[in-house]
Amino acid sequence: MKYTLALFLLCSPLLKAQNIYPQDYFQSPLDITLVMAGTFAELRSNHFHSGIDIKTQQVEGLKIYAAADGYISRIKIAHFGYGKAIYITHPNGYTTVYAHLQRLSPTLEAYIKKLQYEQESYEVEVFPNPDELIVSKGEVVAYSGNTGSSGGPHLHFEIRDNAERPINPMLFGLDIKDTTPPFIKNVYAYPIGPDSHINKSNEKQKLRLIRQPNNDYVVENVEAYGKIGFAIEANDRQDLAYNNNGLYNIQTFLNGNQKIEIDFHKFSFDESSHINRFIDYEQYINEKHRLQKLYRDTNNPLSIYKNLDDEGYLQIQDSTSSIYKVKVSDYKNNNTWLTINIKGKKYDTIKKEEPFKSNYFIYANKTNELVHDKVAVEFPSNTFYEDFYMDFAQTNDTIKLHDESIAAQKYFTITYDLSHYKPEDLGQLYIGRLVGYYKRPYYSSTKKEGHILSTRTKTLGIYALAKDTVDPTIKPINFSDGKWVSNFRYLKLKIEDKESGISKYRATVNGKFILMEYEYKDDMLTFDFNDNVITETENNLKVIVTDNVGNSSTFEATFYRK
Ligand SMILES: [Zn+2]
Numbered sequence: 001m002k003y004t005l006a007l008f009l010l011c012s013p014l015l016k017a018q019n020i021y022p023q024d025y026f027q028s029p030l031d032i033t034l035v036m037a038g039t040f041a042e043l044r045s046n047h048f049h050s051g052i053d054i055k056t057q058q059v060e061g062l063k064i065y066a067a068a069d070g071y072i073s074r075i076k077i078a079h080f081g082y083g084k085a086i087y088i089t090h091p092n093g094y095t096t097v098y099a100h101l102q103r104l105s106p107t108l109e110a111y112i113k114k115l116q117y118e119q120e121s122y123e124v125e126v127f128p129n130p131d132e133l134i135v136s137k138g139e140v141v142a143y144s145g146n147t148g149s150s151g152g153p154h155l156h157f158e159i160r161d162n163a164e165r166p167i168n169p170m171l172f173g174l175d176i177k178d179t180t181p182p183f184i185k186n187v188y189a190y191p192i193g194p195d196s197h198i199n200k201s202n203e204k205q206k207l208r209l210i211r212q213p214n215n216d217y218v219v220e221n222v223e224a225y226g227k228i229g230f231a232i233e234a235n236d237r238q239d240l241a242y243n244n245n246g247l248y249n250i251q252t253f254l255n256g257n258q259k260i261e262i263d264f265h266k267f268s269f270d271e272s273s274h275i276n277r278f279i280d281y282e283q284y285i286n287e288k289h290r291l292q293k294l295y296r297d298t299n300n301p302l303s304i305y306k307n308l309d310d311e312g313y314l315q316i317q318d319s320t321s322s323i324y325k326v327k328v329s330d331y332k333n334n335n336t337w338l339t340i341n342i343k344g345k346k347y348d349t350i351k352k353e354e355p356f357k358s359n360y361f362i363y364a365n366k367t368n369e370l371v372h373d374k375v376a377v378e379f380p381s382n383t384f385y386e387d388f389y390m391d392f393a394q395t396n397d398t399i400k401l402h403d404e405s406i407a408a409q410k411y412f413t414i415t416y417d418l419s420h421y422k423p424e425d426l427g428q429l430y431i432g433r434l435v436g437y438y439k440r441p442y443y444s445s446t447k448k449e450g451h452i453l454s455t456r457t458k459t460l461g462i463y464a465l466a467k468d469t470v471d472p473t474i475k476p477i478n479f480s481d482g483k484w485v486s487n488f489r490y491l492k493l494k495i496e497d498k499e500s501g502i503s504k505y506r507a508t509v510n511g512k513f514i515l516m517e518y519e520y521k522d523d524m525l526t527f528d529f530n531d532n533v534i535t536e537t538e539n540n541l542k543v544i545v546t547d548n549v550g551n552s553s554t555f556e557a558t559f560y561r562k
Pocket of ligand 1: 052155
């Protein structure tokens, strides 16, 4: 009897759900009802989301509170990514991260401005000592904003463990309103083995979803044979917002036996880019939606898998009938089920389409080099997840490297030898990836060494040499030359570059550096007179903006202030 009870407990889902994280340690970083614009580990471009995005009522400037006692262990100010971000390390070993901030608290703002003026740069990063900037739980440390790569006002909040692994912050007792179960938008079946087929085809098959009155799903019966797998497009929605969020857990069962569990409660930054192995990447590139594979294919290093049976694949025999079930759950354990009846039936007559072949076979686990005339492309070993025939071609300066639909997990290098060019003609050249219908060159970060141009990229596609002959533009927005600006808080200028993009900018007044914040989303440079670095009446402003190939423009104006 005792033995049976112990066994029952071991298998109980209750035990699995046991939470090992402190529950009352962290307070919410905001004092408003929490509504999520994004959930932990939701699927983003080339990464899993490492925190939660909390909506800030469409405004900036809400108070951000330290989630617990600790010290500011890092401040990073950047044009892209997290924008203005602070990191607080707590005595229990966890670190909380607050990103896309509008500004920091007055103490932190003074600390970082001092550094920005010393380094003469808006972008700075600093790791203060534990005794330098101590904060207490509930202290206002910053104000919410929209800086960096943020598509609207919100707070990006993270909790990381002492190995810098982000953990779902909801596991620490934050609360949200969510009684809405996840929903499934698409389901696909994949023949995996050489003689596998689904619905008389050896191509992947979109299955027709039928929603049941209780919000669960079924699909029309599937006829299949051999090794197969499935993938779903699924999202969650919470009660107080309409936006799509990510799932918390996915489990599949074949005839009652678990095949796979995918658990999104924690990951490490090293593995995040392997999201491209988790989703059907080709489908994502071509159709812009993310199918999550319910099997783990080769060379997939993600740690999100548990309880794997045959890597989540199904082996369907002839003349059988099976029931495959998929359970998708959100953080609040609202569940949605998908049921697929599979009839095993073998056909010998299904003809195979010949796969694409070329003279350029890429071995995933070897270094591969493609050299043609003046262009060389080097793929380090394990750049790709699988072997494949690359569609490679070159015409003059244009090279075709297959297409975007194959994911690379490492950077590869494209090198042009331009020794046949005159040195004076090299200046404005860059390597661009040709994108869109009009095949316009998109600047790919280009390094120049003598007559050698090179770029490192993770994106296949068409590359070519391009020339940027256009200088950046600089336009004053709220002032003009020779004007009094005594009552102004800010000076604003719009800076733009049409082709290769802005690489750097520098502003001085009477020859001395002034700090200008660059917001790439509205092309704006802003100087704040509260920095108190303008002391003269007559001031000569000079702004120099340089693009990625080195074209530069200078703007000069005189303003007066008393
Ligand atoms: Zn975020």
